[in-house]
Amino acid sequence: MTDITAVELKERLTQNTSPVIIDVRETWENEESHIPGSRNIPLGDLPGKLQELDDLHDQEVVVHCKGGSRSAAAKAFLQQQGFTHVRNLIGGFQAYEKA
Structure with missing residues (x-):
């Protein structure tokens, strides 16, 4: 699946058609500011949190960090874990803030 632009993601959020958004930045980065409705799972914690994401294997998931x-x-x-609709936010949170 192709990656997603910040403009497209913002449009989807305003239309209430947003995908599941996972913020893989560190907790302190997420606490400073974040995309509304996103879920914070730092990249280093992701392998240990996979079972929490089991129901998302076939859903659209957007992952983002600071820059990509x-x-x-x-x-x-x-x-690699079988998620079929994963998209990266192009330019990360920095692009989202500017969009």
Whole structure:
């Protein structure tokens, strides 16, 4: 599945058609500011939290971090675990704030 732009994600949020959003930044980064409705699971914690995400294997999931590197790793990891509709937020939270 192709990645998603910040503009597209913001449009989806306003239309209430938003995917599941997972913020893979550290907890302190998420506490400073975050995308409404997102779920914070730091990248290092993701392998241990997989069972909490079992019901999302076939749902659209958007992962994001600050700039896109950690979320690219999260996307690859989730795809390896059988998640079929994972998208990375292009430019990360920085792009989202500017959009």
